[in-house]
Amino acid sequence: MIRQEQMEVVQQRSIATNIFELTLTGSLVLDMKQPGQFVHLRVSDQMEPLLRRPISISTINKETLEFTMIYRADGRGTALLSEKKQGDQVDVLGPLGNGFPIDKIEAGQKALLVGGGIGVPPLYELSKKLVEKGVQPIHVLGFQSESVVFYEKQFIELGDTHIVTADGSYGSAGFVTNVLETLQDDFAVYYSCGPTQMLAALEKMYPEKEGYLSFEQRMGCGIGACFACVCDTTEKIEADYVKVCSDGPVFPSGVVQV
Amino acid sequence: MIRQEQMEVVQQRSIATNIFELTLTGSLVLDMKQPGQFVHLRVSDQMEPLLRRPISISTINKETLEFTMIYRADGRGTALLSEKKQGDQVDVLGPLGNGFPIDKIEAGQKALLVGGGIGVPPLYELSKKLVEKGVQPIHVLGFQSESVVFYEKQFIELGDTHIVTADGSYGSAGFVTNVLETLQDDFAVYYSCGPTQMLAALEKMYPEKEGYLSFEQRMGCGIGACFACVCDTTEKIEADYVKVCSDGPVFPSGVVQV
Amino acid sequence: MNRLATQLPGLSLKNPIMPASGCFGFGKEYAKLYDLSKLGAIMIKATTPETRLGNPTPRVAETPAGMLNAIGLQNPGLNKVMENELTWLEQYEVPIIANVAGYTTEDYVTVAEAISKAPNVHALELNISCPNVKQGGITFGTDPLIAEELTKAVKAVSSVPVYVKLSPNVTDIGEIAKAVEAGGADGITMINTLLGMRLDTKTGRPVIANVTGGLSGPAIKPVALRMVYDVAKQVSIPIIGMGGIATIDDVIDFLSAGASAVAVGTANFVDPFVCPKLIEKLPEKLDELGFETVTDLVGRSHRL
Amino acid sequence: MNRLATQLPGLSLKNPIMPASGCFGFGKEYAKLYDLSKLGAIMIKATTPETRLGNPTPRVAETPAGMLNAIGLQNPGLNKVMENELTWLEQYEVPIIANVAGYTTEDYVTVAEAISKAPNVHALELNISCPNVKQGGITFGTDPLIAEELTKAVKAVSSVPVYVKLSPNVTDIGEIAKAVEAGGADGITMINTLLGMRLDTKTGRPVIANVTGGLSGPAIKPVALRMVYDVAKQVSIPIIGMGGIATIDDVIDFLSAGASAVAVGTANFVDPFVCPKLIEKLPEKLDELGFETVTDLVGRSHRL
Ligand SMILES: Cc1cc2nc3c(=O)[nH]c(=O)nc-3n(C[C@H](O)[C@H](O)[C@H](O)COP(=O)(O)OP(=O)(O)OC[C@H]3O[C@@H](n4cnc5c(N)ncnc54)[C@H](O)[C@@H]3O)c2cc1C
Ligand SMILES: Cc1cc2nc3c(=O)[nH]c(=O)nc-3n(C[C@H](O)[C@H](O)[C@H](O)COP(=O)(O)OP(=O)(O)OC[C@H]3O[C@@H](n4cnc5c(N)ncnc54)[C@H](O)[C@@H]3O)c2cc1C
């Protein structure tokens, strides 16, 4: 169920240049179902900035009632969010949307997880859930440059991890697709979150594979009421459009027109 | 000289119901000249609330580079201000305006200081300066009720102090004028800050005395440029109007039309 | 006696607070969050004769204390709205105000005639003020004569009272208000969004794909309030006021300025529970201000 | 070469940033804070033939990300402005744009003819858009024909180029812009304030003694930017853009939308050093965006 809760900051820390890891606690965590779901955050109690910010859930811990997000302090809203300190309250609406389905893959199979930049965070909870299930994840994570790489160690602990940076300052140089070309495609399902261009490239690269892609759109309500976040669809489904916030953000490959 | 400075919070504490005492430090303190001057504060780094808030200077300490304000957390801006903690920065514009003249009274003479509510704070620095000079201050301080009385002890240390509350819950009951009627009028100069109604009553009560009154108006710029804070004048002066921010806030009695 | 009850043409409201059109879809999403029967009414998303897919994205952008939108009246079209949405809404004890839009007078007439027959539609809201469509919408709302004619045409076919939603993007909103009153409008809803724009500073391109969008939220409240105050003096039909309402003080201000009820738009995105919260706070606020009923408060600024 | 230099009719600006009329008095107060010669120009407070004492107080009120004002064109009158203010301003290397106001066409003509002869007045700004006076002001700015006639009358007597300041409180600002261009205006300044209102929630009374006031500040930026973008497409005379400018990004956005220079109003109250700060940041921002000169940037949103 979608709820609104004043959640408390357990920890906030900078984990790369302008990249923050924020852990909140509250009972809303109990309602989080799938990796790839997101929350909608107020970053201020004032009327400015006004709108909530959508941020993916990166780790869920139901025992401690904690969840973690990773975000880039980019514009005004995320900059304000980065100033929150332990003990501060954050107004959270969530969990929102539909995440990555893990029932589409069996124990023993391989899964390919491809993340770009701040699209990487939701893949962490996904990978943990897949490993729990006995699936073997392969991580291909693309970043702009060394200074914004994060969570390499955490992903390595879960499985094969390939880091690629656009400027070649860390890992291999280029885009995730460059790495993917060098890998075997013996995975059963691929999962991805990142820039739309990257998602499009993946769909093209693996037209026969089952894939699940997480999309971004500017949002108003975050719950499906305002029609801000629609995407056009392909002939693959009947609906003329889908809403990223409530139908997504994760869609099967081929559904959203890219 | 008027300056803008990011000043640091040394201390903030609640001294009565919704009344806060805020001490800031910075070199701007060196430019503070007269009790009764004020500062113009930003209460947020965001664009909302937008305008600065005018607050009187209550104590000046040039040695420690500290000054203190006392204010009521009333609307949104002052509520935000009250959340500032030690070490936080506050954007201060000041010192502004012309305060209470202490060269209008001689050592050995008596001065009557009449304050109402949040008009009391500037009288504290004034009283200290008068005492330093050898003037004997008599304080008549009016408040709504016991819960919002502050600085009684501090004023007592400086001289005779009469507290009056509107609801009679502390000191004598009624208005400052009720107390004033019971006092001798052997003072040379009176000084006052508080609601306009109170200032008007004083002018009527002491038509022959030299008096200095501090006025309030809604402000835009705070420095005399926008014409937001004008008051009509009496025939006593040539100008058709005065600006509270730059000509005042303190005016000789009889100048401002009340 | 219900202190919050408000009687308006066609609308017997248990309280004067309702979500504004386009900010609440057809209620389904919010129904998961709270009981829609709590609401005074619901203004549903604009309905056009045919299915509309709206404008390209991005469709929203944040601005200081406000937002721009250019949804472009996306909606499933008259038939589907009647079959799926209105029927579904019948389970709630809440009057529906149907927001009617179109390219032409015929479009408005078609939708109005049909949708006004739905059992739970107690009033229509003629959207002659949408700034985000190339044809129709605002073009009907900026010329008093055209507005009056459209009102007449719709009145002739509607089975329920007709409210007309005014655009703030005009020189003299009072003139339009008087025109729609003359055309037979039973009430006025105001304001729709102010036409605005945001640029991406890096690229210089408009952030909204449609180039311009409608400005809503707290930023526009002073404009909305002034217009409600102004129109209340000039017409004798009731007004449902909106534009930047987010707090209980905002509600009081619009009622004071002369609105008989209020609608909440953008604030639903900031706090999806805002409508029931405001409804809950209203009696307390009436006490504080010393008013027995909402009706006593309406228009008080004009009586001072 | 000065990358920030901007040539406009009558105005050879060392940079495109200037304080907006009414938000900077006649410069004296800000001169205590910084050297006025740093500014591209100064738009001085509206000047009328006679002394004006303006409206009763309160004259300002805060609103979400904005403010209302109803100063009412208080100023010392033509003679005193010429003798005291303009003469005093001569010590600075900065062109003055004189904001001209009045009740009647004759008022405008009187002020324009005289003030345009002051040696440091390089341009006039006809204020046909002040919402805070009962007569004159906005009444000239909402009717294209009247605006055109007034422009012509002033052009006939002015010794310097004439800019006309447009009101946003109109249905079609492009129409007014074209009318004043046809009347011979050398440039357009826009926008003046949006008509707004605030109520004291406790009492229901208007906070501003004048009841309504002009809305300015960041809240109105989306409206201002849209109007500049719109008018830039419709006229060929240059635009000085304003409305909510507070940051260097705001400056860039207005230039991108088609303004050749910008004015900063309300932000001076928030940060009295805002103009010199923006001037200092501009070259850096040009570098970041990859533009050599300000002129290269002007209107880029129309060229994408
Ligand atoms: C489903 C979803 C999940 C996301 N998960 C993450 C995450 O885990 N980590 C992370 O760093 N970022 C994530 N993003 C992107 C994040 O929402 C934006 O970076 C953030 O909203 C920018 O806000 P700002 O205040 O910094 O920027 P501003 O420029 O001040 O934002 C202005 C407005 O634009 C919106 N906006 C700006 N960029 C985006 C964007 N890329 N997507 C959607 N809205 C945007 C803001 O929400 C706000 O309404 C996610 C976006 C979506 C849609
Ligand atoms: C010269 C001067 C000195 C002052 N000194 C003190 C002081 O020492 N202690 C103290 O508690 N208060 C003082 N005040 C009053 C103080 O400025 C207001 O209480 C404060 O601005 C209210 O802001 P807010 O955000 O709480 O209220 P809001 O209602 O949010 O304010 C909205 C707007 O109205 C203005 N405003 C509201 N009330 C007043 C007021 N009474 N006077 C001027 N502007 C107002 C605000 O500045 C703001 O622009 C002084 C006022 C002036 C003019």
Ligand SMILES: Cc1cc2nc3c(=O)[nH]c(=O)nc-3n(C[C@H](O)[C@H](O)[C@H](O)COP(=O)(O)O)c2cc1C
């Ligand atoms: C996302 C969005 C969609 C809207 N869609 C409609 C609509 O379909 N029909 C309509 O009459 N008004 C529509 N509006 C305008 C609102 O109903 C309301 O008039 C306006 O937003 C001002 O109120 P607010 O400031 O509370 O949002 C829409 C507004 C927003 C923000």
Ligand SMILES: Cc1cc2nc3c(=O)[nH]c(=O)nc-3n(C[C@H](O)[C@H](O)[C@H](O)COP(=O)(O)O)c2cc1C
């Ligand atoms: C206090 C105040 C006084 C103003 N006085 C004038 C004036 O005398 N003449 C004029 O043309 N505009 C006047 N304006 C309008 C501004 O010049 C400007 O057009 C408007 O405020 C929008 O810009 P901003 O949002 O940067 O303030 C005034 C604005 C304010 C806030």
Ligand code: FES
């Ligand atoms: S954000 Fe409102 S429908 Fe998706």
Ligand code: FES
């Ligand atoms: S506040 Fe601007 S002149 Fe006094």
